[in-house]
Amino acid sequence: MNLSSLDLNLLLVLHTVLEEKSVAKAAASLHVTSSAVSNALGRLRGLLGDPLLVRHGRGLVPTRKAIELAPRLRAALEELQGALEGAAAPFVPAQTDRMFALACSDNDQLARVPRIAAAFSARMPRATLRIVSIDQLEATDGLASGQVDAVIAPIEAAGPGLHAAELYRDEAVMVVRRDHPKVGKRLSKQAFNELGHVDIWLSIEGPGVGHRFIEGFLQRNGLRRSVSLIVPGFAAAAMAAATTDLIAGLPRLVAEALAQHLPLRIVELPVAPPPFQMHLLWHERTHADEGARFFRELVLGAMRTNQPFKPR
Structure with missing residues (x-):
């Protein structure tokens, strides 16, 4: 029998009649009329091809098939009841052993995840915090699939079905090796345009929305980058700048x-860039989940304790 064609309420009726051994008592227990119970039994008899219960004296006795079904029905309904009660149980941060996943670039992994991890272990000591890369997030469609609970990203990355909350502001600066022969205390437009740059692509797909934001600013101000090296993260860009004559743009923090x-x-850009705003994004599918909501509030609280952004 295909379960999709079966009204599961009929099984609850059968279970109750088998327990009460009376249509009237079953009806009272289910808060329905006796005729409703009789009609349900009639439908089940037709579906299962068995009378299920037959009259004996003033009562009902189960058939062999009903006797075989009884313990299985009881176990199935008890398991379902337990699952529903478990799903409705309140989320207790100190007791949960859930794994929560946060996607972010290595910029946030370096500068902000330690603060998040400290708050996480203090509030949810039995839970696990998993940090995943932007590449992993995109490869699995992590927010929509439920594999990732939240992501730190620009608001421009928010698509359909996503919620957002402001996290922090930062600004772009340039880094060069300490004894760079062509860069003094400030970086001139000429040096910016002539020197080789390290570019950062967080995704295998290419530049992201943050990249487009800074490129638009550079073009509007007569600045152009001659890209010599593309790396997948901010730490790699910094290491390249520290050991070569290449220069790299990084968030200040x-x-x-x-x-x-x-x-x-650290040297300032020839033209002061506007600050950029980062957000915490999450999917509608986890919006109402009590544990996911607690995790988001924890991340927001930990991130917002950073020193506020101060423009130059």
């Missing part, structure tokens, strides 16, 4: 963090 560990200098 991660540039400041990396300059503490690499022989790098």
Whole structure:
């Protein structure tokens, strides 16, 4: 029998009649009329090709088929009831052992994930935080598929079915090796246009929306990049700039963090760039999930404790 053609309420009726051994008592238990129970039994008899219950004296006795079905029905309904009660159970952060996945670039992995991880382990000590790359997110369509709970990205990356909340603002700076022979305290337009650049493509598909944002700014201000090297992350770009004469553009916060560990200098762009706003994005399918909502609030709280962006 195809379950799609079966009204599952009929099985609940049969289970109740078998337990109560009476149509009237089953009707009272189910808060329906006796005729409704009788009609349901009639439909089941036709579907299963068996009388299921037959009159004996003043009561009903089950057929062999009904006797065989009874324990299976009871187990199935109890399991379903348990699943529904479990699904409705309140989310307890300190007790959950769920895995939560956050997608972000290595910029945020370097500069912000440690703060998120500290808050995560303090509030959900038994849970697991998984960080995935933007490439992994795109390869699996992670937000829509449910494999990723949230992503840190520009609002321009938000598509249909996505929600967004503001996270932080940052701005672009350039990094060069500490003893770069052609870059002084400031980076001139001429040097910017003539020197080789390290470009960053977070996705195998090519430049993303953040890349297009900065390219538009450069073009409007007479700046152009001669790209000599393309890397998949900000740390690789910084390492290349620290060991060659190439220059690289990075968000200020991660540039400041990396300059503490690499022989790098931070220099301003020839024209002050506008700050860019990053958001936390998540899918409609997890919008109402209590655990996912707690995780998003945790990320938002951890990120917003960073020092506010101060324009030059």
